[in-house]
Amino acid sequence: MTIALFSHCSNWKFIPRQMKKAGTQALRAKITGVVGIIVFLSGMSASMLPAQTASTPSTPAQTTSSATASTRDGVYTAEQAQQGKTLYTQLCIECHGASLEGMGQNPSLTGDDFLNNWQGQTLADLFTRIRTTMPALKPGSLTPAETALLVAYILDANTFPSGKTVLPADPVPLKAIHIDAPQAKP
Numbered sequence: 001m002t003i004a005l006f007s008h009c010s011n012w013k014f015i016p017r018q019m020k021k022a023g024t025q026a027l028r029a030k031i032t033g034v035v036g037i038i039v040f041l042s043g044m045s046a047s048m049l050p051a052q053t054a055s056t057p058s059t060p061a062q063t064t065s066s067a068t069a070s071t072r073d074g075v076y077t078a079e080q081a082q083q084g085k086t087l088y089t090q091l092c093i094e095c096h097g098a099s100l101e102g103m104g105q106n107p108s109l110t111g112d113d114f115l116n117n118w119q120g121q122t123l124a125d126l127f128t129r130i131r132t133t134m135p136a137l138k139p140g141s142l143t144p145a146e147t148a149l150l151v152a153y154i155l156d157a158n159t160f161p162s163g164k165t166v167l168p169a170d171p172v173p174l175k176a177i178h179i180d181a182p183q184a185k186p
């Protein structure tokens with residue numbers, strides 16, 4: 001406003017020096033005032049906002065520590081695989097073969113064919129698939145414990161390493177274990 005007023009004053013140069021000076025000072029004072037108000041206002045809104053920002057709890061470190069595991073990490077014990085083999089011989093061998101090689105309509109449970117189907121999924125997926133659809137003529141008859149043993153045996157047959165960790169018989173923790181290729185691709 002003040003700027004407009006002064007620039008529109010065509011005979012600015014005829015205004016006595018004293019007045020010019022006073023005008024400039026007034027302008028300066030106005031600007032300082034406006035800036036002051038802006039600073040004050042932004043200060044106010046800033047002091048009103050932090051209530052939200054400050055109350056946001058800082059993310060606990062644990063949330064990132066539930067990092068995913070891989071079938072390469074030794075996620076079952078050798079004992080589980082051994083027990084799984086016994087079960088497999090009783091319940092699965094007739095269709096999937098002695099070396100899990102499959103036969104006819106019955107798919108292989110080992111090697112590239114099998115791994116290509118399952119890579120990128122988790123052990124929860126494989127667990128649930130077996131538990132709900134196998135053995136094909138009696139689906140749903142396996143207990144969670146039996147299913148975990150069969151998963152352990154299938155991992156062993158696919159050359160995934162065993163370890164000290166017992167494979168859980170529960171799809172919730174199994175969801176954190178990703179099915180990867182047995183060895184890192186070169």
Ligand code: HEC
Pocket residue numbers: 088091092093094095096105106107108109113114117129130133134135136137150
């Ligand atoms: C009567 C034959 C038969 C028996 C017994 C049987 N399966 Fe199967 N299985 C199949 C057939 C057929 C398929 C493919 C079609 C389907 O999923 O129903 C299959 C698919 C599978 C798959 C999915 C393979 C993939 O790559 O998608 C898994 C894992 C599996 N069976 C595990 C088992 C286990 C473990 C047992 C023993 C508890 C078992 N099966 C017993 C016939 C059988």
